[in-house]
Amino acid sequence: QNADPQKTAFLLRKAWTLYSVTPLHGFRRARLRDYARLLSASIAAEKQKGLAVEVGVELDIKVALSSLADLRGSELDEAALLVQLSSRSRASSSNSEDKLVWSGWFCSMFGDDLSENVPEHFTCLPLFLTHGAESYTSLVGSWFQKTFDCCFRRLAISPLNLSWMVAMWAGCKLDRAASAVELVFSVPRLSQPLDISYAIHPEDAKALWDTVQKTPGEITQEEVDVFMDCLYAHFHRHFKIHLSAAKLVKVSTAIASAHCDGIVKILHSQYLPGVLMLLTELAISQIQ
Amino acid sequence: HLATSLPLPSERDHLRPRIDLIVFMIDIKSKYSLKNVETSLAYVDASFFLGKVCFLVTGVGRVNACGIDTNAVCKLGETYCSPVLFCELELEGIRAATAQRLVRMLQICAGHIPGVSALSFVLLMRKSDDD
Numbered sequence: 001q002n003a004d005p006q007k008t009a010f011l012l013r014k015a016w017t018l019y020s021v022t023p024l025h026g027f028r029r030a031r032l033r034d035y036a037r038l039l040s041a042s043i044a045a046e047k048q049k050g051l052a053v054e055v056g057v058e059l060d061i062k063v064a065l066s067s068l069a070d071l072r073g074s075e076l077d078e079a080a081l082l083v084q085l086s087s088r089s090r091a092s093s094s095n096s097e098d099k100l101v102w103s104g105w106f107c108s109m110f111g112d113d114l115s116e117n118v119p120e121h122f123t124c125l126p127l128f129l130t131h132g133a134e135s136y137t138s139l140v141g142s143w144f145q146k147t148f149d150c151c152f153r154r155l156a157i158s159p160l161n162l163s164w165m166v167a168m169w170a171g172c173k174l175d176r177a178a179s180a181v182e183l184v185f186s187v188p189r190l191s192q193p194l195d196i197s198y199a200i201h202p203e204d205a206k207a208l209w210d211t212v213q214k215t216p217g218e219i220t221q222e223e224v225d226v227f228m229d230c231l232y233a234h235f236h237r238h239f240k241i242h243l244s245a246a247k248l249v250k251v252s253t254a255i256a257s258a259h260c261d262g263i264v265k266i267l268h269s270q271y272l273p274g275v276l277m278l279l280t281e282l283a284i285s286q287i288q
Numbered sequence: 289h290l291a292t293s294l295p296l297p298s299e300r301d302h303l304r305p306r307i308d309l310i311v312f313m314i315d316i317k318s319k320y321s322l323k324n325v326e327t328s329l330a331y332v333d334a335s336f337f338l339g340k341v342c343f344l345v346t347g348v349g350r351v352n353a354c355g356i357d358t359n360a361v362c363k364l365g366e367t368y369c370s371p372v373l374f375c376e377l378e379l380e381g382i383r384a385a386t387a388q389r390l391v392r393m394l395q396i397c398a399g400h401i402p403g404v405s406a407l408s409f410v411l412l413m414r415k416s417d418d419d
Contacts, residue, residue, distance in 0.1 A: 158351065158352050158354040158355070159353065225357070225360075228319070229323075232319075242320045244318065244355075245319075245320035245321070247353065248355065
């Protein structure tokens with residue numbers, strides 16, 4: 001399934017904060033305009049209550065809900081749902097452009113594990129990605145929770161999952177010159193926190209992964225372990241530090257980067273479905 | 289007695305009392321701790337694996353900090369015919385319960401409980417395999 005790269009270009013090179021979402025009850029795709037209106041009213045009401053998002057600036061928030069028909073894994077997946085909040089300052093002239101202040105999108109990429117076990121009237125879009133102020137995320141999230149009886153949770157990414165990501169992504173073939181593969185570790189139990197950044201030439205990383213992976217298209221835990229052990233051993237040889245005892249907090253490759261707090265940035269449209277599929281899987285396991 | 293790895297220093301061999309139970313501690317956040325345990329296992333005499341060894345996995349309360357594959361740990365337990373216990377030391381209740389469990393196991397391994405020996409652990413492990 002290849003989504004039109006032009007339509008999905010806005011997803012790339014942005015830092016998205018990840019959430020898992022339980023299935024939405026009573027969601028109807030035909031009612032997107034109504035939902036947008038209701039959400040807009042809800043945000044305006046919260047502003048009236050004094051939960052001002054921008055202090056001292058008069059802003060009208062316009063809400064737009066749209067479907068991204070091609071952004072799904074299979075026909076069994078629900079199409080992605082995009083929520084965009086734009087502002088137009090009341091002070092400026094009427095033909096000034098709306099400024100996008102927040103975006104969030106729900107998505108399911110091969111999320112059959114969840115959707116096949118769910119009763120009628122439930123819509124499965126387990127992955128929620130946001131970009132913009134936390135205050136808007138909270139407003140949008142609470143409205144969805146109230147309206148569709150669903151539950152949002154921040155999606156944290158464990159060191160184990162981060163190592164899967166770096167092994168997978170470092171092994172991807174890229175035609176142009178790629179950026180370095182970087183792993184960031186945080187060293188625990190020190191009086192002052194210490195971060196170690198380990199950068200590897202992308203060709204070396206890919207060459208290493210190619211010697212480790214036995215079947216193209218398949219990855220096993222053992223292969224990821226061997227890959228990481230090689231990196232740890234190399235580092236230990238030079239610096240006498242056991243990175244395996246530190247906490248892997250962030251991985252960066254030319255394909256995408258991911259942080260343990262559940263923040264990802266996707267850099268390459270070709271691998272967008274692959275990354276989303278992995279994130280959908282993580283979201284589903286957090287829900288179940 | 290606590291040790292960061294095996295083998296124990298040979299200088300103190302003559303002062304050391306009999307060892308009844310070895311508990312290998314694996315921190316779920318640290319791949320290094322698993323590797324350390326795997327290396328140390330090579331220094332343990334085979335007779336200990338008749339019920340006098342157990343693996344204790346700590347830090348399981350923090351799922352998001354998981355750095356090792358728990359399947360690998362369970363397989364380690366199967367390979368060495370020894371039980372794998374999971375616990376969270378940061379929670380006082382679980383810490384106390386785990387300590388009690390270990391003391392109970394130690395009493396059996398030291399022969400203080402009449403009618404039950406360390407071999408019983410091995411038989412219990414075997415039974416779950418057959419099921």
